[in-house]
Amino acid sequence: MVEIILPQMGFAMENGMVLKWLKQEGEKVKKDETVCEITSEKITATIESPADGVLRKILVRENEEVPVSTVLAQIEEED
Numbered sequence: 001m002v003e004i005i006l007p008q009m010g011f012a013m014e015n016g017m018v019l020k021w022l023k024q025e026g027e028k029v030k031k032d033e034t035v036c037e038i039t040s041e042k043i044t045a046t047i048e049s050p051a052d053g054v055l056r057k058i059l060v061r062e063n064e065e066v067p068v069s070t071v072l073a074q075i076e077e078e079d
Contacts, residue, residue, distance in 0.1 A: 002051040008068040017065045053077040
């Protein structure tokens with residue numbers, strides 16, 4: 001399993017929120033493909049898949065605020 005993690009996108013960023021999932025559980029994703037949109041106090045950005053595979057489990061729902069470094073979702077890599 002490969003984890004999608006909420007990155008720290010600024011020195012003062014402590015928390016972030018998933019605005020929208022662009023991929024759903026069970027969908028195939030490609031490395032560097034955008035999977036969700038996030039926001040914090042000062043920035044809105046997109047998160048890309050770190051690997052090819054299937055988005056197996058979304059752990060943080062839309063509009064849920066979580067600390068930096070939280071695992072947002074898990075990708076099961078393809079063989």
